Structures are given as C-alpha cells and as structure tokens.
Amino acid sequence: xxxxxxSDVYCDTMGELFNIGxxxxxxxxxxxxxxEVVLSVPNFKAVKYDEALELFNDxxxxxxxxxxxxxxxxxxxxxxxxxxxxxxxxLVQRIIGEVPASQDLGDMEHEALKEVSNIILNACFGCIAxxxxxxLHSGVPKIVAGDLNKVMGTQCVNLGPEPLVLTLSMTFSLPxxxxxxxxxxxxxxxxxxxxIKELERFSSLYAM
Amino acid sequence: MNxxxxxxxxxxxRLTRMIFAKVIASHYEGWDISQAENGTNALAIAAxxxxxxxxxxxxxxxxxxxxxxxxxxxxxxxxxxGVFTANVQQVLTERFTALGxxxxxxxxxxxxxxxxxxxGEPA
Numbered sequence: 001x002x003x004x005x006x007s008d009v010y011c012d013t014m015g016e017l018f019n020i021g022x023x024x025x026x027x028x029x030x031x032x033x034x035x036e037v038v039l040s041v042p043n044f045k046a047v048k049y050d051e052a053l054e055l056f057n058d059x060x061x062x063x064x065x066x067x068x069x070x071x072x073x074x075x076x077x078x079x080x081x082x083x084x085x086x087x088x089x090x091l092v093q094r095i096i097g098e099v100p101a102s103q104d105l106g107d108m109e110h111e112a113l114k115e116v117s118n119i120i121l122n123a124c125f126g127c128i129a130x131x132x133x134x135x136l137h138s139g140v141p142k143i144v145a146g147d148l149n150k151v152m153g154t155q156c157v158n159l160g161p162e163p164l165v166l167t168l169s170m171t172f173s174l175p176x177x178x179x180x181x182x183x184x185x186x187x188x189x190x191x192x193x194x195x196i197k198e199l200e201r202f203s204s205l206y207a208m
Numbered sequence: 209m210n211x212x213x214x215x216x217x218x219x220x221x222r223l224t225r226m227i228f229a230k231v232i233a234s235h236y237e238g239w240d241i242s243q244a245e246n247g248t249n250a251l252a253i254a255a256x257x258x259x260x261x262x263x264x265x266x267x268x269x270x271x272x273x274x275x276x277x278x279x280x281x282x283x284x285x286x287x288x289x290g291v292f293t294a295n296v297q298q299v300l301t302e303r304f305t306a307l308g309x310x311x312x313x314x315x316x317x318x319x320x321x322x323x324x325x326x327x328g329e330p331a
Contacts, residue, residue, distance in 0.1 A: 009222065016221040016294075019267070020314045023294030036299045041220070041269045131315045206230045 005046035005164050005192060010199045015044030017131055018168040018183065021124030026172055028119045033094045033174060040171040049156065052165035052184065056148055059169070059182060060084045065110075066151045067117030070139035071125055075194040077163075077187035078155045079125070079138070081117045082148070087179045088113055094174055110143045117141055124183060132198045152186075160188045214240040214258070216287075218250040218273075219265040224292065224316055228263055231321045247271030254283040261328055263321075264309070266293035266300065274300075277307050288328025292316060 006014065019042045026037040045055065066082035083091060092109045095116065118141045129136040144151045156163050167184040187195070213236070217228045225243045232239055242257070244250035247270045254262070262280060266273035273291050280289060291304045294314040301311045310327065312320045 012222040016223045017315075019221070020294040023267075023296055023314065027296040030297050030299075036297060039267055039295060041267055127315065206226050208226075208230055208233065 005048065006166070006196070006199075009203065010196065011044060011046055013199055013203070014046070014128075014166055015042060015168070017128045018042060018044055018124055020131070021127035022120070022168070022170055022172075022183075024127065025120040025123035028123070029116065029172065032116075035094075035174050038173040040173075043169040044167070046164065046166050049152075049163045049165055049186070052167055053149060053152060055167065056082075056152065056182065059180075060148065062086075062148075063146050064088075064148050064151055065113055066144045067114055067121070067141045068144055068155055069118070069121050069141045071136050071185075072139075073129065073136035074132075074134040074198055075136075075187065075191045077185050077191055078159065079121045080144075080152065080155055080184045080186065081121055081181055082151065082184075083113070083179065083181050087181065090174075090177045091116060091179050094177065110145075114141050114143055120181070120183065132202050134198055155186050159186055160190075162189065163187065164189055164192050212238040212240065213260040214242070215261040215263070216242045216244065216250065216253060216259045217263050218244045218247070218268075219263070219292070220245050220268045221265070224265065224314070227316050228292075228321060231318050232325075235322065236325070247273075247276045251276055251279055251283070254280055259284055259287045261325060262287045262289045263324065264289055264291050266291060266295055266304075274303060274307075277304070277309055281308070288324075290324040290328075292320075292324075 026039050030037045062084050064082040064084055065088040066080050068078055068080045071079055092112045095112045125136045125138055163186050165184050165186050169182055171180045217225050219225050229241050232241055242253055244253050246268050264273045289309045291309050291311045296313045304311050
C-alpha cells in the first residue's frame with residue numbers, strides 16, 4: 001500500500017479548514033438567495049490524482065460544470081470546484097431565476113456559477129491562509145464544462161507526472177433543493193511538501 | 209487565580225479539540241478537560257459527569273449541535289454552554305441564542321475561547 005498523501009492528523013486539519021471555509025461560503029450564498037443553506041458534514045480526502053478520478057467518477061458519470069482557479073503563495077496549485085449539470089442548474093436557477101431545462105448553461109448562467117464558485121473557493125483559500133498564517137493569492141476563475149475526466153485532465157498541465165489532490169465533498173441544501181459540489185486542490189508533490197511544512201509549524205503551536 | 213473546573217469539548221474535528229484543550233490547559237491549570245468527537249459520545253459523557261463548561265460544535269456526523277443542545281442543557285443545567293461553529297448564518301445563530309447558548313464563529317482562536325470562559329464565570 002502506498003504512503004498516504006497526508007497523515008490522519010493533517011487530513012483532519014485540512015478538512016476542518018475547508019469546513020470553516022464552506023461555512024463562510026454558505027453564509028454568502030444564503031445572503032445571495034435569501035434562504036438558509038444547510039450544510040452536510042464534509043468528507044475530506046487527500047489522494048493521488050488517479051484515485052481522485054475514481055472517486056469523482058463514483059460521484060457522477062455525467063458531464064460537469066467546473067470552475068478552476070489558480071492559487072499561489074507558500075504553496076500553490078489549481079483549485080477546481082465542480083457541480084453536476086443538475087446541481088449547477090439548480091444553483092443558477094436559485095440565483096438568476098429560470099434556466100430552460102433543455103439548454104446548456106449560457107453566458108449569464110456561467111457568470112453566475114463562476115461568481116458562486118469564486119465565493120466558495122476564496123472562502124476556502126481565505127480560511128486556510130488565515131489559520132495557517134500564510135498568504136495565498138488566487139487567479140481569475142474560469143469555467144470548464146464537459147466530461148469529468150477531460151475537465152480534470154486539463155487541470156493537470158504543469159503539475160508534473162503525479163499530481164496530488166486534496167478534495168472535499170459537500171452538499172448544501174436549500175429549501176426543496178439539494179446541491180452537491182466537489183472542491184479540489186490539485187497540487188504538485190513539491191507543493192504538498194510545502195503545505196505539510198506549514199501544517200507542521202501550525203500543529204507545533206498546539207502540541208500538548 | 210483559578211479554582212479547578214471542568215470542561216467538555218464536543219467537536220468532530222481533532223484540530224478544534226486540540227486547540228481548545230491547549231488554550232484551556234495553558235490558561236487554567238488543573239482544569240479537568242474531557243472531549244467528545246460526536247453528539248452520541250457527548251451525551252454519554254454528559255450523563256456520567258458534571259461540567260462547568262461545554263463547547264459544542266454544530267455540524268457533526270451523527271447529530272447537529274442544535275439537536276443535542278436541549279438534552280445537554282437538561283443533563284447539565286449548571287454548565288455554561290457555547291456553540292463553536294463554522295456555520296456563520298444569522299438564522300442558525302438566532303436558533304442557538306433562542307435556546308440560551310451563545311455562538312462563536314470558527315476559526316477558533318485564544319480570544320474567543322477565553323471570552324467564552326469569562327462569560328461563564330460568576331461576576
């Protein structure tokens with residue numbers, strides 16, 4: 001069996017940081033749609049790219065709408081948030097009104113999805129940076145739609161032969177609607193090492 | 209000067225429990241610190257032992273903080289209970305406040321923990 005990407009303790013730490021970020025994002029989303037957003041308990045995993053793809057394919061084999069955003073700082077990578085077509089349609093409908101069921105999402109719908117994703121991803125970046133005491137900058141969010149393997153594959157360019165993936169499954173429910181999203185950070189093994197250094201430094205502050 | 213007291217930290221995040229325990233141990237020598245990683249264990253521990261303070265998470269795998277708060281209050285009528293949650297929506301804060309518990313928003317820091325303890329200590 002191969003070594004885990006992150007130890008259990010660091011997985012717990014990263015899962016909690018994502019959880020806090022998602023809590024903040026849910027508040028922003030709730031303000032946008034004027035309704036309470038109920039969050040599921042997040043499921044965090046740190047895995048190799050191939051394992052991540054298997055995990056994602058278990059979640060859906062439908063085309064997805066994804067928003068990708070580069071981040072950089074003490075460690076770097078590509079953040080990707082994807083929704084199934086159904087979830088992204090539900091989400092966009094809540095924000096901008098009706099979306100014709102038969103059509104693909106248009107420019108306006110993509111803009112709405114990009115904005116929500118920007119809020120969610122930046123809430124996660126913000127929380128990780130704030131708690132670990134580091135600085136992370138994010139790039140401009142971009143929409144990538146289509147087959148899941150292709151969408152994820154395009155994120156791996158420049159990330160070396162075996163990128164690693166920190167990924168969080170989360171469902172946020174609005175009244176009568178349940179929207180599932182998958183937030184992932186794709187990072188090089190070098191960058192993961194830098195993240196681990198930050199986690200070690202942070203953990204040493206609270207070691208009993 | 210601190211008389212020895214007891215605290216139950218309820219959170220599914222090991223990180224949160226670790227930070228909470230460290231801050232309490234470093235500011236309040238000799239306090240008895242118990243931890244529960246979910247709602248079920250929290251209720252089991254609270255049924256066995258009296259606490260002066262309880263910190264309660266909301267979003268946990270088995271029960272939410274909102275689910276178990278009334279039972280904790282019944283089991284621990286004298287405990288000062290604070291809710292520490294990443295869910296910062298006003299509607300949730302209002303629900304906890306209506307039940308008599310104050311909400312503190314994650315991420316945790318020393319100030320928030322000490323503020324929670326201070327608010328639960330007799331004037």
